Amino acid sequence: MKGSISKLKLFKACHRAYYFKYVEDLEPVQKPEALETGTNYHELLEELYRISGVVIADWSKEEAMAIAYSKYIYPKFKVKAVEEWKSRSCGTHTIIGRVDGIAEDGSLVEHKTTSMDLDEFEYGLQWDEQMLVYMWLTGTTSIWYTMIRKPTIRQKKDESDEEFFQRMVEWYDEDTDRKIRVVKLERTIEQINDCVRELEWTMDDIEALGENDINHWSKNTCYCDHWGRRCEYSNICLNYDPNETYVEFVKGVRNGTKENS
Numbered sequence: 001m002k003g004s005i006s007k008l009k010l011f012k013a014c015h016r017a018y019y020f021k022y023v024e025d026l027e028p029v030q031k032p033e034a035l036e037t038g039t040n041y042h043e044l045l046e047e048l049y050r051i052s053g054v055v056i057a058d059w060s061k062e063e064a065m066a067i068a069y070s071k072y073i074y075p076k077f078k079v080k081a082v083e084e085w086k087s088r089s090c091g092t093h094t095i096i097g098r099v100d101g102i103a104e105d106g107s108l109v110e111h112k113t114t115s116m117d118l119d120e121f122e123y124g125l126q127w128d129e130q131m132l133v134y135m136w137l138t139g140t141t142s143i144w145y146t147m148i149r150k151p152t153i154r155q156k157k158d159e160s161d162e163e164f165f166q167r168m169v170e171w172y173d174e175d176t177d178r179k180i181r182v183v184k185l186e187r188t189i190e191q192i193n194d195c196v197r198e199l200e201w202t203m204d205d206i207e208a209l210g211e212n213d214i215n216h217w218s219k220n221t222c223y224c225d226h227w228g229r230r231c232e233y234s235n236i237c238l239n240y241d242p243n244e245t246y247v248e249f250v251k252g253v254r255n256g257t258k259e260n261s
Contacts, residue, residue, distance in 0.1 A: 001203050002087075002094045005133045008202050013226065015209075019217035020233040022240065028232045037150060038113050041065055042083075042100065045111055048074065049082045049101070059161040061116050061151050064168035065113065072172070073146050078104040086137040090196060093203040099134050107184065108143040115150050118181060122147060125185070132187060132195040141187055148180045192202050214240055233237040 006144040011018040020026045044066035048054055054066045066074055079101040088094040101109035110131065114121045122145075125131070131143050172179050209216055224231050231237070236246060245251075 002096060003199075003203055003205055003206070004096050004098075005024070005199075006097075007131045008199050008206075009129060011202060011206055014220040014223035014231070015217040016219040016237060017223060017231060017233050018206075019214060019238070020236070023211050023217075024240075025252050026236075026246070027251075027253045029248055029250055032229060032232070034113075034115075034229070036084070037062055041113050041148075042111060045069060045100075046082050046192060049079050050186065056165075059165035061168055064097050064165055064172075065148050067169050068180050069111075069146065069148060069173035072176060072180050076182055077109075077144060079109055080104050086134070088137050090203070091200045093123060093200060095133060095137065095196070095199065097130075097134055097137050099138060102138065103144055106140055106142075106143050108138060108140055110134070110143060110145055112145060112147045113150060115152075118147055118149060118178060122181075122183060129199075131185065131197055135187060136192050136196050141189065141192065142184060143187075146180075146182045149178075153159065214242075 007018075008023060010021060040060070040062040044054055044062055048066060048070055054063060054070055056063050081102040083098060083100065084102065085096065085098050088096055099108055100111050103109050108131070112121070112125070125145055125147075131145075135141055135143065151168045153167060153171055155161075159167075219237065224234060235248065
């Protein structure tokens with residue numbers, strides 16, 4: 001089978017959620033705001049590295065974040081490639097991934113957004129499986145993580161979008177290291193290979209389940225409120241009928257996509 005790290009992590013987190021997303025191919029119509037923010041921010045950083053600037057279009061928080069990145073992180077190291085798909089055989093399987101960038105020194109570059117305290121968030125990255133898989137895919141043992149907190153200030157009454165945007169930009173100029181930073185992490189070949197070996201076993205488990213009915217895909221209730229938000233499949237988890245149409249989901253959006261081709 002072919003699997004991305006996000007796909008395999010979801011299976012490890014909750015088999016039932018994996019079933020809805022990758023077997024039944026259901027995608028929520030409404031994306032969580034955190035995912036929208038991350039996607040928009042990544043697109044702006046890709047644009048920054050392609051044209052050496054941030055284009056301001058709608059005074060959004062993501063644009064304020066990208067400006068902070070361009071001011072405090074962009075000058076610190078050079079990136080020679082952005083948003084690249086990588087793939088590599090793993091036993092009888094293939095693992096794929098899309099890396100945010102590759103630095104001039106050969107290290108990976110990954111951009112992260114968060115609402116958490118950056119010290120706590122940085123600590124959590126120490127066990128990030130994605131980092132190890134992307135190292136394996138690109139043949140490196142080091143990674144630059146860029147981290148940025150989302151603005152916590154709110155728009156004032158009678159404050160224009162442009163004025164609020166300027167305040168968000170200036171928000172990063174105070175106590176900057178608590179809001180945006182870059183760190184470099186190193187891992188050993190053994191650590192990387194151990195992670196990939198576990199993911200190979202995970203893919204074996206997925207293949208063994210095949211496309212059996214929903215009762216073969218167990219629930220993990222610890223995943224129901226992961227990252228402080230309700231699972232996107234919670235409304236149908238206990239009473240799903242494959243013959244019904246659910247207006248809050250779109251079916252079939254991943255068929256033929258790169259991740260599942």
